[in-house]
Amino acid sequence: MNDMSARLDAYFDGELAAAEFALLEQWLAADSRHRALLVAHATEALVLHDALRGMETDVDLASLPPQAGRWRTLLGYVHNVTTLSWILSVLIVSIILLSLGLWTIPTGQPSLPGTERSQFVARIERTSGATWSDETDVETGKRTDLFIGQLLELRGGWAEIKFDRGARAVLTAPAVVRIRSDNSCDLLAGELTARADAAAEFTVETIAASIIDVGTEFGVAVSGAAVDAEVFDGEIIVRRNLDGATEQRRLVAGQAVRIALGGNSVMVDASAGKLKNFVQASFAGGLPEQLEPLPVTRSLALWLAADRGIRLDAAGGVITWRDTLGGDNKTAENAEQPMASKRPTWVAEGINGKPAVRFDGKSSMLAAPPIRLGDEVTMFVVFKNSRIPNLVQAGQILNVGGYVLEVLPGGELRSRNYNGEANSGEVSASIERSHAIVATYRFRGATTQGAELFINGQSQGTADTLEMTPRDRAATIGAHLSAGVFFDGDVAEVLIFDAAFSTQEIELLENYLTERYRLAN
Amino acid sequence: MQPLSAEQLAARWTQNQRRVESFIYSIVADFHQTDDILQNVAMVVVRKREDYDPTQPFLPWALQIAKFEVLKHRRAVARDRHDFGDSLMEQVLTAYQEDPLDLSERRQAVVDCVKQASPRNREVLLLRYVEDLQPKQIAERLHIGDGAARMMLQRAREAIRGCIERKLGVEEARHE
Numbered sequence: 277m278n279d280m281s282a283r284l285d286a287y288f289d290g291e292l293a294a295a296e297f298a299l300l301e302q303w304l305a306a307d308s309r310h311r312a313l314l315v316a317h318a319t320e321a322l323v324l325h326d327a328l329r330g331m332e333t334d335v336d337l338a339s340l341p342p343q344a345g346r347w348r349t350l351l352g353y354v355h356n357v358t359t360l361s362w363i364l365s366v367l368i369v370s371i372i373l374l375s376l377g378l379w380t381i382p383t384g385q386p387s388l389p390g391t392e393r394s395q396f397v398a399r400i401e402r403t404s405g406a407t408w409s410d411e412t413d414v415e416t417g418k419r420t421d422l423f424i425g426q427l428l429e430l431r432g433g434w435a436e437i438k439f440d441r442g443a444r445a446v447l448t449a450p451a452v453v454r455i456r457s458d459n460s461c462d463l464l465a466g467e468l469t470a471r472a473d474a475a476a477e478f479t480v481e482t483i484a485a486s487i488i489d490v491g492t493e494f495g496v497a498v499s500g501a502a503v504d505a506e507v508f509d510g511e512i513i514v515r516r517n518l519d520g521a522t523e524q525r526r527l528v529a530g531q532a533v534r535i536a537l538g539g540n541s542v543m544v545d546a547s548a549g550k551l552k553n554f555v556q557a558s559f560a561g562g563l564p565e566q567l568e569p570l571p572v573t574r575s576l577a578l579w580l581a582a583d584r585g586i587r588l589d590a591a592g593g594v595i596t597w598r599d600t601l602g603g604d605n606k607t608a609e610n611a612e613q614p615m616a617s618k619r620p621t622w623v624a625e626g627i628n629g630k631p632a633v634r635f636d637g638k639s640s641m642l643a644a645p646p647i648r649l650g651d652e653v654t655m656f657v658v659f660k661n662s663r664i665p666n667l668v669q670a671g672q673i674l675n676v677g678g679y680v681l682e683v684l685p686g687g688e689l690r691s692r693n694y695n696g697e698a699n700s701g702e703v704s705a706s707i708e709r710s711h712a713i714v715a716t717y718r719f720r721g722a723t724t725q726g727a728e729l730f731i732n733g734q735s736q737g738t739a740d741t742l743e744m745t746p747r748d749r750a751a752t753i754g755a756h757l758s759a760g761v762f763f764d765g766d767v768a769e770v771l772i773f774d775a776a777f778s779t780q781e782i783e784l785l786e787n788y789l790t791e792r793y794r795l796a797n
Numbered sequence: 798m799q800p801l802s803a804e805q806l807a808a809r810w811t812q813n814q815r816r817v818e819s820f821i822y823s824i825v826a827d828f829h830q831t832d833d834i835l836q837n838v839a840m841v842v843v844r845k846r847e848d849y850d851p852t853q854p855f856l857p858w859a860l861q862i863a864k865f866e867v868l869k870h871r872r873a874v875a876r877d878r879h880d881f882g883d884s885l886m887e888q889v890l891t892a893y894q895e896d897p898l899d900l901s902e903r904r905q906a907v908v909d910c911v912k913q914a915s916p917r918n919r920e921v922l923l924l925r926y927v928e929d930l931q932p933k934q935i936a937e938r939l940h941i942g943d944g945a946a947r948m949m950l951q952r953a954r955e956a957i958r959g960c961i962e963r964k965l966g967v968e969e970a971r972h973e
Contacts, residue, residue, distance in 0.1 A: 282951070285951070285954065287826060288822075288826045289925070289931055289932055289950070290826065290827075290931045291931065291932060291947075292879065294879060297879040301881060301882065301885055304881075304885060304888070304889070305884070305885050305888060308888075308892065308895075311888055311889055311891075311892040312892055312895075314823055314889060314892070315819065315823060315889070315892050315893060317823075318819045318820075318822045318823035319815075319819045319903075320903075320907075320958075321822065321926065322815070322818060322819055322822055322831075323903055323904050323907050324907055324911075324922065324926040324957070325828055325926045325927065326904065327904055327907040327908045327911060328911060328922060328923055328926050328927045329926075329927050431802065612843050614807075614810065614839040614840075614843070615832075615835070615836050615839055617832065617836075618836050639836075641840075643840040643843050643844055644843075644844075645843060645844055645846055645847065646844060646845075646847065748847070750844035750845075752840070
């Protein structure tokens, strides 16, 4: 067996000659125990790869005391698994802590007296594109009174809660909150921004600390690895119990703190904006989606705008770009990137001072689940390309199951559609590097001159089209999924409609986007 | 059939990602290619979530996607390595569905053992498992002969394996 173990090592090292490899294949095929050894070697190699890579940068890991080992293992695993699962991780950790009694109710806070529905202490004041879990007792689109102990799981959109003592909190999905009193709540997972008067001392309890408002506007986010608190305006107190002693810190506008979860966590100061990109609610003007309604919403299938619904990891990578609901867009097909190393970044001033998602042209991309599209489609993309692809293949900005917008090696923008057998509807036009534009592609079934490409409202030409069968089509942003041709540049907004729009409708939307992003006509 | 929510999908992916990754690595034997293929698998999982029947185990579904992505990768990339045949790949895939390996304890043991390793052993392990160098390349980097590099690498592995087994043995004894 030791010989075969060495041979397996040689296989993974890429050292086997053809004859040796053939022998290994025979040996593996002969017995399931041999294959189990292959599994063990592969797993060990990955664990070594992971552990050694982590040790290069993971200073905290090395400095943790031995007694924190088991806890560290769990958190280390949760932290290192690059997935969409942060919310689940937090919930698991919360449940574990609650069940072990390790997440105690801080002294001086009211204990939860149960779930008496007569004790209404807050209400949902406004929502925008909000969707709730089935277990959440909230009527969509209506003001709902909230009682002490009520659990809210927001799956999509935003919701503003007004507490009876005056504080307002805006939840950004996905988030889980429990109402504690007329002036406090538990944030179990996700993020909220809150605003209250100085006298109210509105409190957000988290797994790691109490965040107490002393007249300010602030954000709190609970992820699988840490609790972040950031002050937008005014002042907050961050308080936590540590080995029986209370640690307390005051933060003012522009400051932020991160409390790593785990047995020996520490508070780490940072300047605001370094830790988390909070979707800062506009308490005066309404929730983000309500600020800028689209001029046309019929047949809307996907709406991604970089100034809303972005969820970032600690390194600034985009985990999720939420589909904004509105008009005929009733279901959220969020664009996601489970793997940290492949995430695009979010930039506050990507396109003419407006936020954008930045793709690196090497590995970053996002994918959204399938949306139903017929054989008539109109799609709009506001983007800026940073580099002309120098490969033979094009850098794809957007590919919705065959409806494609891409930058060609020669520096042209091309629209086309691929129906599984052939391309059609190909229209190309020159674009300038680092120059923001809105590109519009309209497709009208299989017909003469059925495809038309517009740049900043100007038609760039038409082309004949082949049939595109109506079906569910997944969207990929920033790359072709399997060809690995990556877009290098910023994307600020994506709109996909399940209809071939009239020229008037296209003008309305292009004007909206041109004005919104201050694009040159 | 009600498709999984993003959170439910994330949860199942989290539980199974390591297994899927290990399956890919066992077939392609290359960290970078494993990473690329795993990325594609994750994307396909997100895109095809509605095809998944939540009443069925997630791992076989994800492994099937991984298998197709490995095959697709093989067609797209010219490799200088030997590849397992399709039937052996199926057998290996089955092995991954049966293997109950719990990684969390093992990972911690690896971390502890690498910390305790001699600087020379740690260096050669870093070159192999982080920089993804083959023994010949390690030899070039360290200005030593190919045979010496292979010997160093094998000794470092043996030291780590012995350490891991001792640690896991101690842990198991503690829990008995």
